[in-house]
Amino acid sequence: MTTKKSKIIYTLTDEAPLLATYSLLPIIRTFSAPAGIEITTSDISVAARILAEFSDHLKPEQQVPDNLAELGRLTQKPDTNIIKLPNISASVPQLIKAIEELQAKGYAVPDYPGSPKTEEEKTIKLRYGKVLGSAVNPVLREGNSDRRAPAAVKRYAQKHPHSMGEWSQASQSHVSHMREGDFYHNEKSMTLDKSCTVSMVLETKSGKSIVLKENVALEKHEVVDSMYMSKKALCDFYEEQMEDARKSGVMFSLHVKATMMKVSHPIVFGHAVKVFYKDAFAKHGKLFDELGVNVNNGLSSIYDKISVLPQTQREQIKKDLHACHEHRPELAMVDSAKGITNFHVPSDVIVDASMPAMIRNSGKMWGADGRPKDTKAVMPESTFARIYQEMINFCKTHGAFDPATMGTVPNVGLMAKKAEEYGSHDKTFEIPEAGTANIVDENGKVLLEQHVEQGDIWRMCTVKDDAIRDWVKLAVTRARLSGMPAVFWLDEYRPHENELIKKVRTYLKDHDTKGLDIQIMSQTRAMRYTLERVIRGGNTISVTGNILRDYLTDLFPIMELGTSAKMLSIVPLMAGGGLFETGAGGSAPKHVQQLTEENHLRWDSL
Template sequence: MKIIYTYTDEAPALATHSFLPIIEAYAGKTGVDVETRDISLAARVLAHFPDLLTDEQRVPDSLAELGELAKTPAANIIKLPNVSASIPQLKAVIKELQGAGYAVPDYPEDPSTDAERAARSAYDSVKGSAVNPVLREGNSDRRAPASVKQYARNHPHSMGKWSTESASHVSTMSDGDFRHSETSVTVHDAAELRIEHAAPDGTVTVLKPSLPVLAGEIVDAAVLSKSALESFLAEQVADAKAKGVLFSVHLKATMMKVSDPIIFGHAVRQYFADVFAEYGADLASVGADPNDGLASVLTALTKLPADKREAIEAAITAAYGTGPALAMVDSDRGITNLHVPSDIIIDASMPAAIRSSGQMWNADNQQQDAKFVIPDSSYAPLYAETVDFCREHGAFDPATMGTTPNVGLMAQKAEEYGSHDKTFEIAAPGTVRVVDTATGDVLLSHQVETGDIWRACQTKDAPVRNWVELAVSRARATGAPAVFWLDETRGHDAEVLRKVRAQLAELDTDGLTIEILPVDEATRYTLARAKAGQDTISVTGNVLRDYLTDLFPIMELGTSAKMLSIVPLMNGGGLFETGAGGSAPKHVQQLVKENHLRWDSLGEFLALAVSLEFLATSDDNPGAAVLGKALDDATGKLLENGQSPSRRVGELDNRGSHFYLALYWAQALAAQTVDAGLAKVFGPLAERLAADQEKIVGELNGVQGHSVDLGGYYYVDKAKTDEIMRPSPTLNAAIAQF
């Protein structure tokens, strides 16, 4: 078995240039092979267009390769955070690659030729959550390692104080959304389905000709009404103005890559309703698409005549004055909550606000109470209940709060995150229906109007069974209650619950506390236990898995990057994920400006340790087990000594943190008594690194304070980046000679 270490994007990729040589050197001493696979956004784009590239430019489709590996017992994959590209990000990487001489095509907005349709199909397969569904052939086990949790208790991070007078609140739809329209069915036998639109005159348009399903698979369908959404958003704009709170929208346009950009676009239109009412045709004439955000609209304005452009800009300025204040992503640069859809990813933006007294930043760079607009009500109660709880009970205390690990149903594209190819913006009134191709039976159907968003979702039987088994296993291992966040009144959850109850009846649950609660009750139950210092296992579907494994870690640990994320693959392999990358773009910007990378590789350290343990068991390699245990010890010492990256230039950054990890790792290996041979091998290295400590840290910190050139953002120059991320000749020589 080999360890496959993924090369991804932004700050995690930069950190790989520094950390990977250390991994390879140390692992090699125990006979462990470490290989890399490039699954960055740029590499994924290039892999789709080999015929347009030179021999030297072609790259393999590493994601497809790893997807096949993940289905085998030989899989041991360490997966770093990657860009889940929005349309603006995808266009940016295309432009960068073209500028570097790669003849990839433009993104076709309205493809009209076979070549354009092929290019659009290729790009659509790259954008959004293209990586995770391919690799996640297992369910999720995410938890805070004991050493990390203890460190957070010993050194609690700052938490903003809450006021009982806080006006911050969550607003969500009470009708007309996905939650309230969802219908669901479990398919008895394997079948092939199709999705079609039937017009009132009987004309049938096939939206998806083939949707294979397995026996026991759950299929859901739901529709979000355009008119209900528009009314809801207009009401929230007016209400935010009346209440004097910031208007903010919270979606996940990167993962829900079809539905959420459309919803985001409606939010832009409603906030700037007068602008689009008067100038909508002008904006459309230059391709201004609010689905891509206000920034895209402003860029498109440059294509209009000066007088028209100035009139629209004036109207936008007027809208700011008459509407509610907008929450800001970057107050200094004037970037609002409505500028770029990928800037306001809900599972990052909501925990940040909750940690900051329930407030967001306004245009004056001051914190202010906010209206958190989460249109679909499927999971909005998670945040609504948390905001209400903090208003009543105050901020959580990291020094005393309990921990909330998560067992998440995500295998084989489970639930909404796998629904991109089954989500449609409806072009005309009629009925959308899911039909059994063989029998003609209609399984699910919805009346729709023009502009509605309709989606179908799938959840296979085997992942659900595996998920329940994993939850029971974790409950028995920890003694903590396991709470299934499922709502009997929701179509999808009702079908899942039938499987959950049947599976629980087959398992040994004696002595365990197993609860089944809807989202609002599960949130209150878990928050109360966390406040009291008690641990609770959350057992959730795919989207809540994503939301909870940011919300609770950010409150508990200060960041979700410190979570241990294990995916026991269903066919016996292992996938080890390394935490969130939401702040990665700002880290890259600082590196380019100041040659200081504040990305914390703690997630990589944690994932590598369990990957080595997994390999040790699979390959009967005791040396790998010693290596993993020593890495855990080194990580604990790094935390206690406060040698994680600093935010400030001139102080220890990611590269310095890697050095100390290498030092403590070598010292732990030299001191351990399980494997005398390894101790003897690592002893001289430990002594050398300790002796050269001051010199190495001086070399690493001394290069900071100046701008650097990576040769690209999405597709960096590897040689330049190696030089930037490995600036200590002394450390480089020690690792190379070892």
């Protein structure tokens, strides 16, 4: 008789989690060895993924296996256990830095072609696209999400409460979102009655038929969405909000997630930069194009590209950029001392981290003078922006939350099989020409149709039926085990979520819910209900879609614990295994500082 040795796969990533690993992993191995558990590692860092993708450019001894693909295969096995550390959702500037580092170490990976001209450059850009954004999570998250604060961590936070900024009813801070023309207002959704293969086809007004995506296999009972954001409506919205912020004397800040939403949000970010500095772009736009400036990469792209120009020309451009600030609102700063604004690079201000920080800081962000100031937080897409405004309204009325007494808000998130917007990257397109954007099945039948203009952002999202069934089951299980009320945050006026509501009501009947408090509410109502309980010490499970899973599992832990790094994050894989996520990502200045000063590596972020 042979006994199979238990194995846990521990992923190696980047920055703070990797540094912390050098301290934490030996401790884990020491504790697990007597139990007969083997800990193996798998390198899925940005560098490792670049090398795996471009192994055909490397010497044989430099080649590395595609660890991410292998882990993806292992998630389909019932005995797989993976500890997943936070990984970088690389932006283009981060990717370029990683490429430069690898090239400096003798790896002949190709340069990243920002504006590809040849077929070879287009292919290289497509291949690098696999490394950009949230490339890891959709592969590994083959189950739905169960995130909660462990009881011991919650008790410690209550006993040793972190600081919270005071709130004033006179605060001018608020959230601004689009009221027309965004994805929420331009969404269509349906549930398929049979499996099919679809294509995304643009029928242009000039008579061309452009296939943007083909051979997307969809399953019976799958929910399919078509939605677009209007470029004109977005730019008009930015202009209005910038003028409103200027007149009211509050700072302007933009909150997107250009790392995860690697196709749509850099475009949304780029339009904001271009509108803010429209006078400079009107004067130098042709030169910027010739230099290869990509405004989607922020102001840093402009400064980087103009560095090759003669000094007098360079200084004139900088002067013209600075002149734009005279008739624009003050910008929120990322680093006041270095003069780095909200528009420097798209990955500097990530909504799920930046909004909780702002709310915890009395609704203020940092100004150019290094002082906190009331802020207009601009989140163009209205679908989820409302939840932050609801929390701000609550804080203005009731004051700041008290970590010593507030309740807890665990989350059950719909995440499996690339659910919803977070699985839409390969089905998101900037429309090249006005026309009709159709999702068409293999028989030529148009399933969903949208009328779009040049520059609009069109995407298709999907959710598998078995993922929804599993999500509902997990919600019922957590409600039963915890004894907490569970609220599905679903808006019946949003077509996609209306389809989900029908399924949730159906699948709840498959479970014994006697004695359980399970409700369905719109996002704003669910937030209000949850906060009214939280402030009295009540606990409430939030049951949400994929984006809100991400947002709320930062928002509430940061209020409750001061950090989201100490959450218990479990993904019961649908095939039977387990994915255990731990810690918080980010750069590692504190780790390096402590190492140089004390020769000690901290690992509390894990």
